Amino acid sequence: MARERIVVGIDVGTTKVCALIAAVSEDDQLEVIGVGVVPSRGLKKGVVVSVEETVESIEAAVAKAEQQSGFKIVSAYVGIAGAHISSVNSHGVVAVHRHDNVITEDDVNRALEAARVVTIPPDREIVHVLPRHFIIDGQEGIKDPAGMLGHRLEVDTTIVAGSATSLNNMMRCVERVGIGIDDLVLQPLAAGEAVLTDAERELGVVLLDIGGGTTDIAVFCDGSLAYASILPIGGNHISNDIAMGLRTPFAAAEEVKLRHGYALPELIEEDRTIEVAAFERDEGRTVSLRLLGEIIQDRLDETFDLVREQLAKGGYEGGLPAGIVLTGGTAQLRGIRRLAAQRFQGPVRIGVPTGMFGLVDTISGPAFAASAGLLKYGLKQEEDGASQRHTPSPLSGAVGSVLTWLRSFLP
Numbered sequence: 001m002a003r004e005r006i007v008v009g010i011d012v013g014t015t016k017v018c019a020l021i022a023a024v025s026e027d028d029q030l031e032v033i034g035v036g037v038v039p040s041r042g043l044k045k046g047v048v049v050s051v052e053e054t055v056e057s058i059e060a061a062v063a064k065a066e067q068q069s070g071f072k073i074v075s076a077y078v079g080i081a082g083a084h085i086s087s088v089n090s091h092g093v094v095a096v097h098r099h100d101n102v103i104t105e106d107d108v109n110r111a112l113e114a115a116r117v118v119t120i121p122p123d124r125e126i127v128h129v130l131p132r133h134f135i136i137d138g139q140e141g142i143k144d145p146a147g148m149l150g151h152r153l154e155v156d157t158t159i160v161a162g163s164a165t166s167l168n169n170m171m172r173c174v175e176r177v178g179i180g181i182d183d184l185v186l187q188p189l190a191a192g193e194a195v196l197t198d199a200e201r202e203l204g205v206v207l208l209d210i211g212g213g214t215t216d217i218a219v220f221c222d223g224s225l226a227y228a229s230i231l232p233i234g235g236n237h238i239s240n241d242i243a244m245g246l247r248t249p250f251a252a253a254e255e256v257k258l259r260h261g262y263a264l265p266e267l268i269e270e271d272r273t274i275e276v277a278a279f280e281r282d283e284g285r286t287v288s289l290r291l292l293g294e295i296i297q298d299r300l301d302e303t304f305d306l307v308r309e310q311l312a313k314g315g316y317e318g319g320l321p322a323g324i325v326l327t328g329g330t331a332q333l334r335g336i337r338r339l340a341a342q343r344f345q346g347p348v349r350i351g352v353p354t355g356m357f358g359l360v361d362t363i364s365g366p367a368f369a370a371s372a373g374l375l376k377y378g379l380k381q382e383e384d385g386a387s388q389r390h391t392p393s394p395l396s397g398a399v400g401s402v403l404t405w406l407r408s409f410l411p
């Protein structure tokens with residue numbers, strides 16, 4: 001029997017953990033064959049705060065996906081987020097030594113290695129070295145230099161780095177479940193794989209993944225990641241604000257948000273009201289829907305202001321031609337697309353994962369952008385021959401970044 005090619009993604013979010021198993025078809029399509037989604041415990045704002053609880057959540061998600069697919073997960077692509085993540089641009093230069101001046105994959109890797117030599121504080125680790133474009137003897141804009149002629153090869157890269165402690169904690173949790181790590185993947189990089197079109201990535205686009213605990217910002221330009229930043233704010237903060245503003249428990253606030261939340265209060269008739277639960281011994285109360293909308297809009301306005309600040313830091317204050325793609329669970333909030341279009345004054349669309357088949361019903365919404373994207377990222381790595389482009393960092397190298405295509409069957 002032909003050996004089946006399997007890709008596994010584990011997205012450990014602040015509100016949910018999602019483990020996905022996909023089989024790769026002969027024509028390199030992803031067929032999702034196992035889905036495990038469970039509520040997440042143990043994370044705050046995208047980082048592990050309790051190893052025990054995180055391990056339990058991952059175990060539960062993995063068990064579900066394994067049971068559904070009949071495969072045992074040996075290793076996986078694991079998403080990472082948290083405000084400790086940042087990106088810098090770096091340049092690498094090498095001389096081409098061959099007498100015929102043909103640039104080889106080895107030269108490309110040396111150029112990427114040269115770009116990696118940036119000053120990173122000792123408490124931080126490099127997660128990705130992503131080539132944006134190459135320059136051969138001064139000629140810019142080259143995407144694939146291998147096989148071309150030249151004396152001097154340069155590369156412009158986006159380097160993504162994060163706190164060594166936070167990254168190690170996430171790796172430890174996954175390894176405690178008995179799963180190896182194929183690669184750590186920046187969540188918005190993965191989300192971009194799942195929800196963006198090639199045209200958007202070429203033209204220039206901002207991806208905003210607004211989850212429960214974080215808002216992930218990623219700028220894609222000329223086909224690659226140009227900038228990334230993660231804000232420690234998400235949908236949980238909206239629910240918290242509602243809980244405080246309406247004096248109701250968090251769970252009730254979350255429910256009210258999902259059922260009645262609307263991001264454009266000026267469009268809500270003034271006299272519309274809803275009943276909300278109150279704390280013990282208090283009576284339930286009647287509150288105005290417009291007030292609920294105002295609380296939501298205030299938090300989103302603040303979040304969008306911070307997003308704008310981060311974009312300005314990266315040099316993108318003018319926005320990007322393809323506008324903004326909103327994804328993550330909070331992208332389902334009614335009115336959020338219009339609010340974002342007003343505030344950013346450009347095109348905004350909601351991005352959902354596309355381009356997979358099989359058991360995709362549960363993972364077709366925006367909350368699963370990063371989860372589904374891990375599979376697409378993993379597939380791309382395999383197509384690149386275990387990625388010579390994304391040179392494995394010492395960090396992921398240490399945990400064995402070699403792709404494990406041979407997965408064992410459950411008895």
Ligand SMILES: Nc1ncnc2c1ncn2[C@@H]1O[C@H](COP(=O)(O)OP(=O)(O)OP(=O)(O)O)[C@@H](O)[C@H]1O
Binds near residue numbers: 045046081210236330
């Ligand atoms: N219909 C909806 N309207 C408003 N908010 C929603 C809706 N559905 C889900 N959400 C919110 O989406 C958030 C969860 O999103 P998501 O599943 O993307 O988060 P996560 O991946 O677990 O967290 P993170 O990526 O921030 O670590 C929650 O705050 C939830 O309240």
Ligand SMILES: [Mg+2]
Binds near residue numbers: 212
């Ligand atoms: Mg998420």
